[in-house]
Amino acid sequence: MDRRSFLRATTAGGAAAAATALAAPAYAQGKRTLTLVTTWGRGLAGVHDTAQYCADQITAATDGALTVELKAAGELVGAFEVFDAVSAGQADMYHGVDYYFLGQHPALSFFSQVPFGMTFMEYANWYYHEGGEALCDELYSIFGLKAFPSGNTGPQSGGWFAKEINSPEDFQGLKFRMPGQGGQVLGKLGASVQNLPGSEVYQALSSGAIDGTEWIGPWADEKAGFQEITKIYYTGGFHEPGPNLNLTMNLEIFESLSPMHQQIVTQVARAANIWSMSLFMANNSAALQRLQAGGVKLMEFPDSVWDAFGAAAKEVVEEPMGDELYAKCYESYMASLQSSAQWIAKSEGTFSAQRNRVMGI
Structure with missing residues (x-):
């Protein structure tokens, strides 16, 4: 459902729902209940956990003055409807990854994931210290939203395949689940790209509706059960080296909070970033x-495939440059990426290589 039709269908109901949510009972004794919807199916390892962490921590830190009720994908709105639901005021906030919503604006890729883009640390550098936060506010305010980085999976795996990938030509006609600009890259290599919510991927793969899928990484993938269907697993991927998950609030709702509660939401989101990143790394x-x-x-993909990924990714990332805000985000993002990557390669990169050699890791 596109944004305009969604808003036409729901504005009246959304306004009534918002009015009800903001009526006196919600403020009884200074307390409010906020509804958090997600792009995650209930129980999806790591990502649902992070959304629940945000809900629980906001509730606890405010001593229940803000009680956050989590509704997983499909329990109130569908996984791909959360952006519109919060923008329209049908829900107060959502937790998810915003490359699902590139149809709203292509610049959302910079606040979720760009292929061959930033790692977790590089994204944090850009967002908190090199202009990313201001650009995030500028973009999301167009839709009446306020977004906070609130989770990261770390580098994601290349995915599960029904057959081995030995050359770029092996993607021709391959039915593969990969959202965002990463999926657009595979499309340029001839794949038939599917954009499915996480809760639907196992069934699609087991039924043969898709020939392969990426999801997250070993821990979440094992929990999803993909190893029951195929045994071919590519551990390194180009598409999501450090995907950012957002806790995104309706802007009017956020601005209606007290300064203290605004700070609690902000700091909980920051805490969720490192909490979720370490959760995945501890289990992978x-x-x-x-x-x-x-x-x-x-x-591992052969070099010829990596080269094809790179060439297609350059095309995909540069195609929306005609949009002024996208171009503005691109210039800022790439400048920060180059700066961070150069230092990390000379410091952490050198150390890691030498440590692993010396220690036999």
């Missing part, structure tokens, strides 16, 4: 070992 290695022990074949 052991999960990968279990997958391998269970017969999963760990693969």
